[in-house]
Amino acid sequence: MGRSISINTCSLDSFEGLHQAIKGSHVEVTQLGRGRFRGALSHVGIGDFSLSIGSFSVGVRTQRIATDDKLVIGMLLNASERVTHWSFDMLPADVLVMPPSTEHDGSFQGAAAYAAIRLDLAEVTSLFAGEPRLSDPATWYVKNRYRAHSPSGLAAQRRLQQIVSGLARQRVGMPDEVADFWKRSIIDAMAATIVDALPAENRGPVPSAMRLVRNVEHYLDEAGSRPVHISEICAQFAVSRRSLHRAFDDMLGLGPVTFLRRKRLCAIHSALRESNPATTTIGEVAMQHGFIELGRFSHYYRLLFGEYPSETLYMSKHVARTVDHRRSLATG
Known part of the structure; x- marks a missing residue:
């Protein structure tokens, strides 16, 4: 039977719309920048896995209180001004690891766009079995920022947006194995910067x-x-x-x-x-x-x-x- 892939996209006309910036999580948002808020938010769900992509036109402060044991991996897609998460300065294509049950805070001083995936920590062993450090759940219990130093980060940005656009056009049911391929493709794009940042073993x-x-x-x-x-x-x-x-x-x-x-x-x-x-x-x-x-x-x-x-x-x-x-x- 085809696996259900849910895709929800909406326009935002106020900062309150970012409370669900990451599917399955509640985020407290304070608007910092002056002007009328405009934005967009998309959620892609494949089983228990989710991808969220959002954009907004003015600066905001975000605070996420973890309510479950899911791992969140985020990528800054673009930013007009400074962005910080915890004490990390972020540049476009940089990747942030938010461990399970960890509070998170971020500051966007201007317009920005981001992507975030939310998955079960138990899955990393099978998803990254070829990479010893990434397949070890202990790796993901550390807050970290991975700097994008290669073109693969920029390619990943484009790839994520292409996948979401393509899945949104899909009108028929998708077999489980095909849905798994696209889930792996999304995770692969999000983790490309991390893989590149790790030294060869x-x-x-x-x-x-x-x-x-x-x-x-x-x-x-x-x-x-x-x-x-x-x-x-x-x-x-x-x-x-x-x-x-x-x-x-x-x-x-x-x-x-x-x-x-x-x-x-x-x-x-x-x-x-x-x-x-x-x-x-x-x-x-x-x-x-x-x-x-x-x-x-x-x-x-x-x-x-x-x-x-x-x-x-x-x-x-x-x-x-x-x-x-x-x-x-x-x-x-």
Whole structure:
């Protein structure tokens, strides 16, 4: 059965609307900046997991009193003036860790936008199994700010907004495994800055490149057509992203993210060839296979196959059978 993904978006005309700035939490808000308050707030829910994205036009002071044992990871998306959380100064793409049952205070001196995810601490062991420090729940009991030092932070900002926009367009139920892919994609974008900030670890010997790549391929074959996120691969084989990248680069001359993308593109190509153009939407097929931005998806697809997705769909076996049937009627 398809998992319910809830998406709620609203416009804000007063600071009171930010009391639910993080889904499932109550935040006390005081408006500091002068002027009429304008803002927007979106909540995405996938099971017990949630993503909140908010923006506002004037400075505010926020204070969150923790009422549960959920872990909150926040990212500053943009800011017109100084932003502080606890004693940390924040810059766009910086990530903040709010441990379970911890009070939090923040100060935004001007217009700003943020994203925050709220998840069960028990999930980090499986979600980050390839990264020893992140998979240890003890890591997340420390208040921390991770500075974004690479382009991956800015890419994560764009990725989050694309995912929310794409999920909002989804009109049909989503299988559990596809919903899990998008949940992992959101967490991956939020945690990218943290992963980049951590020094490389020497974890001892890694499986040989050939064996690791073959094991991954076998795992993907068993997964069938469902999208598999790289964090799932790392968790399954208890290997870090750096080690996985080295293995794939050595064996195939490309990274695991590119390899997974091409596997998904091949699955879409096969699905479109078997689909009826009258009842199939390319956007829905792309979403079910882990692509959220249709323009970029179409670009990747054409680079790999030399044709657009619509060309594959309208040259599908269904169309061919219809043409053959009409020809047989005409000649019969």
